[in-house]
Amino acid sequence: MTASTLASPVQLNPYRPWPARITSIIDLTPQEKLFELRLIDDATRDAFDFEAGQFVELSLFGVGEAPISISSAPSKQGFIELCIRDSGDVTGAMHAKQCGDIVGLRGPFGRGFPFQEMKGHDVLLVAGGLGIAPLKSLINHIHDDRHEFGKVTILYGARTPSEILFRRQFEMWQHREDFDLMLTVDRPDETWEGEVGLVTKLFDKIDLDPDNTYGALCGPPVMYKYVIAEMRKKDLDVDKIYVSFERRMKCGIGKCGHCGVGHQYVCVDGPVFNYWEAMNLQEAI
Amino acid sequence: MFFKIIAKDEVPDLVRGIATEYEVIGPQAKGTAFVFAPLKDPADLRLDYDMTILPAKRYILPERETLMRFSVEDNEVVEAELDAPRRALFGLHPCDVNSLLLMDNVFLDGGDPDPYYKARRENTLIIGVSCMPAPTCFCDAWGTDETHRGFDIFLTDIGDSYYASISSVRGADLVDRFAKGRDITAEDTAAFQERSAAFKAAFEHEIDTSQLPVLLDAKYDSPIWQEFGEMCLACGACSTVCPTCYCFDVHDELDADQKHGERVRTWDSCQFKDFAGVAHGNFRDSRASRVRYRYYHKQWGYLSRYEKVLCVGCGRCTRACKADINPPRVVRALQTGVVDR
Numbered sequence: 001m002t003a004s005t006l007a008s009p010v011q012l013n014p015y016r017p018w019p020a021r022i023t024s025i026i027d028l029t030p031q032e033k034l035f036e037l038r039l040i041d042d043a044t045r046d047a048f049d050f051e052a053g054q055f056v057e058l059s060l061f062g063v064g065e066a067p068i069s070i071s072s073a074p075s076k077q078g079f080i081e082l083c084i085r086d087s088g089d090v091t092g093a094m095h096a097k098q099c100g101d102i103v104g105l106r107g108p109f110g111r112g113f114p115f116q117e118m119k120g121h122d123v124l125l126v127a128g129g130l131g132i133a134p135l136k137s138l139i140n141h142i143h144d145d146r147h148e149f150g151k152v153t154i155l156y157g158a159r160t161p162s163e164i165l166f167r168r169q170f171e172m173w174q175h176r177e178d179f180d181l182m183l184t185v186d187r188p189d190e191t192w193e194g195e196v197g198l199v200t201k202l203f204d205k206i207d208l209d210p211d212n213t214y215g216a217l218c219g220p221p222v223m224y225k226y227v228i229a230e231m232r233k234k235d236l237d238v239d240k241i242y243v244s245f246e247r248r249m250k251c252g253i254g255k256c257g258h259c260g261v262g263h264q265y266v267c268v269d270g271p272v273f274n275y276w277e278a279m280n281l282q283e284a285i
Numbered sequence: 286m287f288f289k290i291i292a293k294d295e296v297p298d299l300v301r302g303i304a305t306e307y308e309v310i311g312p313q314a315k316g317t318a319f320v321f322a323p324l325k326d327p328a329d330l331r332l333d334y335d336m337t338i339l340p341a342k343r344y345i346l347p348e349r350e351t352l353m354r355f356s357v358e359d360n361e362v363v364e365a366e367l368d369a370p371r372r373a374l375f376g377l378h379p380c381d382v383n384s385l386l387l388m389d390n391v392f393l394d395g396g397d398p399d400p401y402y403k404a405r406r407e408n409t410l411i412i413g414v415s416c417m418p419a420p421t422c423f424c425d426a427w428g429t430d431e432t433h434r435g436f437d438i439f440l441t442d443i444g445d446s447y448y449a450s451i452s453s454v455r456g457a458d459l460v461d462r463f464a465k466g467r468d469i470t471a472e473d474t475a476a477f478q479e480r481s482a483a484f485k486a487a488f489e490h491e492i493d494t495s496q497l498p499v500l501l502d503a504k505y506d507s508p509i510w511q512e513f514g515e516m517c518l519a520c521g522a523c524s525t526v527c528p529t530c531y532c533f534d535v536h537d538e539l540d541a542d543q544k545h546g547e548r549v550r551t552w553d554s555c556q557f558k559d560f561a562g563v564a565h566g567n568f569r570d571s572r573a574s575r576v577r578y579r580y581y582h583k584q585w586g587y588l589s590r591y592e593k594v595l596c597v598g599c600g601r602c603t604r605a606c607k608a609d610i611n612p613p614r615v616v617r618a619l620q621t622g623v624v625d626r
Contacts, residue, residue: 013353014397015535015548016362060360062546064537087564102360177575220565248533248563257532257553260578261568263498263586274430279383282505282581283568 002138017059019045023079023203025099028165031085032130033095034071036077048269051112051138051274053244057252058082060088060138066090067249069271071133073140074115079253080105083133084166109252110271113138113242118214122150124206124236126159126227128199128219132165134244135218136272146178149260153180153206157199157219161185161192180206199223203230210235215275218256224285229276241275245284286433287457289466290473292394292446297327300375302478307373307410310344324375328600332376332440335419340528341374342388345405353379353534358544366384369404371581379599380529382436383429384528385411391531410455413439414447415480418488421600425485426492429597437478443476492613493620497594498585500619505577509618514588515572516608521554523579524611532555533611557580575625580615 024036039045055069067090071079086095097103115138122140127135135154144147154173160162164183169262173181182202184195195202199219215231217224224243231241248260254268262269262281278284286290286519291299301310309324312334319334320357321341354364385406392402413436424430432439437456440447448469451457460466524530535555539546561568569575587595596612603611618624 008541013365016365019360059360061548062357062537064544065535085564092566104360131296138427148472151581175357246563248561251533254394255391255397255399255531255533256535257555257582258534260555260561260582260586282502283574283578 014047014106015251016107017057017065017106019102020105021199022101022103024114027166028083029163029165031087032165033086034166035083035084035094036072037082037103038078039105040102044236045078045237048080048108050080050108052115052141053098053112053134053193053242054108055109055134055249055252055271056080056107058084058094058107059248060090060093061104065106065250067109067252067267069134069137069178069244071136073137074146075144076267077143083130083136085130092256107252111251111269111273112271113170113216113244114193114214115141119145119148120150122209122213124153124155124208124213124215124231126155126199126215126217126219126231127225128162128227129159130165131217131219131244133158135216136166138216143179148210151180152178152270153182153208155182155184155199155202155206156277157184157186159186161189172277178202182206194242197225200226200230203234208234208236210237213240214242216240216272217241217245220276221246221285228285238279239274242272243275243278243285244272245270245278262273286450286452288469288473289449289451289464290451290458290469291440291444291464291466295464295466296330296332296447297481299460299464300324300512303375303410303412303459307371309373309375310341311375311526318366320375320467321376327389330376330441331584332414334376335416336378336421336604338601339526340384340601341377341601342384342528342531344372344374345385345409346388346392346402346552348533348552350401350550352550354545354547355537356545358434363508363545366402367404367466369408371399371408371410372405373410374411376414377411377436378599380422380424380599381528382411382413382432382439382528383424384597384599386432386435387587387591387595387597388531389435389527397434410459410573411436411438412456412609413440413468415439415484415493419483419600420489421603422488422598423490423600424491424598425488426494427594427596427598428612430485441477441480443473443480448473448477455537460613473492492616494594494616497619501581501585504527504619504622505623507619509615510573510577511619513576513615513622514571514612516610517556517576518555518608519558519572519575521556521609522605522607523602524554525552527601528601528603529583529595529597532560566620568607570579576610580612580619584611584616 020037026034249267250256250257259266392399436455439450585593
């Protein structure tokens with residue numbers, strides 16, 4: 001028997017996480033925190049290049065790994081932000097971490113939103129609940145390159161006012177002229193003065209140029225059918241709508257099989273799919 | 286590729302010679318069945334076996350392996366070592382040689398080759414052997430009844446000797462050193478052709494595999510899946526015995542001190558209930574959806590990427606499944622819309 005040691009550069013072993021330091025933790029809601037992470041190795045950090053919509057595997061040794069979409073914009077170099085809901089073993093353990101702690105990252109993985117293709121067009125972004133996490137990356141990327149885009153409309157629905165993610169920023173943005181942002185909640189509280197109802201209700205209030213608009217959407221599985229129906233009512237082309245899917249991406253590199261959807265793997269063929277592809281993909285929507 | 290004739294009574298010497306440099310794994314009798322196991326004595330090698338219970342995939346993708354050892358406190362890898370022993374898999378049928386080529390597509394593919402698989406694959410010598418179809422075999426349906434690459438040496442039985450196809454430098458070197466052999470004649474090649482024809486003629490069943498990807502989509506909501514789902518025990522035996530099922534799980538195991546541990550990869554099965562589970566639910570909660578996914582992936586998902594179905598017709602799942610769910614039966618049901626009884 002002979003044993004060989006794996007070559008040390010981590011990129012030769014796609015299963016080996018890169019160490020990253022937590023540099024900031026913000027409580028967004030009672031369930032969600034926003035973590036800012038910086039890869040420790042300079043060369044790895046400089047080489048870390050991603051697209052809005054891509055995800056990483058967050059790796060906590062002793063607990064495991066979980067796929068998390070990147071919330072910060074690719075235009076922000078040197079760090080990434082992950083918006084994490086405490087909903088499982090890894091995410092629960094992450095919520096117990098402190099600023100300065102070291103965690104592991106692998107990635108970025110998958111296909112993101114077609115940012116370059118969207119340039120020069122109007123954009124309609126629709127998020128439900130935690131689905132805002134990957135869209136936030138796209139929103140910020142558009143913000144940093146705002147002059148390249150036409151009208152930008154953002155519709156975001158949450159269950160209650162206290163569950164609105166990035167609330168402070170979005171409430172500020174509601175007054176901006178270059179972003180048409182609308183928030184709605186299913187269940188208002190006494191402080192809520194905004195829209196009430198599902199995110200689909202907001203479609204009555206928007207005006208789109210269907211020939212010139214790209215749609216992007218992310219939210220809980222149940223939302224897709226209804227939001228896409230609204231987009232189609234507004235005459236958006238099926239191949240100009242992009243959807244992001246959540247599945248159980250374990251390896252991130254198209255091998256472990258866990259994120260299969262229809263005949264594709266979400267980790268390499270997605271998580272962002274063109275709706276034309278997705279509507280022909282079994283199990284997808 | 287070049288060819289040699291190796292007399293059957295030369296095989297023990299060839300095995301002994303190879304064993305000086307490789308750990309030799311070969312088919313051996315175990316009770317009334319056959320298994321691949323380390324060979325202690327060349328006399329135990331049963332090149333006349335019909336089929337082994339488990340395929341040889343465990344020697345390339347083990348049922349359990351440590352990917353890395355880690356320290357919990359600083360979330361650091363303390364050791365990333367892999368076992369890649371020099372091994373010879375002696376006596377793989379064409380289906381099994383082909384199964385490794387199908388796995389190669391996944392693990393050696395493009396941007397992210399799997400270093401563990403790759404190291405083992407490179408250190409593994411493959412010696413194939415011809416066979417005659419068992420009643421459960423249907424490799425002819427997929428064209429995996431022949432193999433022209435993926436081996437170092439392939440032995441085709443032509444009576445008292447083997448017609449040896451040699452396709453690698455290391456294979457040629459081993460034959461040169463450990464088997465006398467002789468050059469082929471026109472008569473030998475005629476005997477090889479005769480044997481190949483007899484093999485092809487011996488398949489008892491025909492399976493209509495036409496248009497499977499279309500049928501899988503067009504008949505996605507067919508009641509056959511509900512029927513198969515009700516039969517399925519969700520035991521995962523089909524994946525375990527399958528030479529092409531590669532899905533795996535990764536989990537962390539802690540040492541007793543809770544300070545260190547290892548990240549472990551184990552075989553997994555899409556037939557297990559939580560395979561497609563996420564934090565808020567399960568995308569394939571019903572057995573019907575899981576049985577369908579298994580076939581959907583093998584005959585369409587994998588094909589959409591690599592142009593081949595992910596099945597080599599070895600018939601191991603046919604033998605293993607206690608509910609009598611197997612590819613020939615499922616494919617028939619897909620074609621006819623009825624599950625035969």
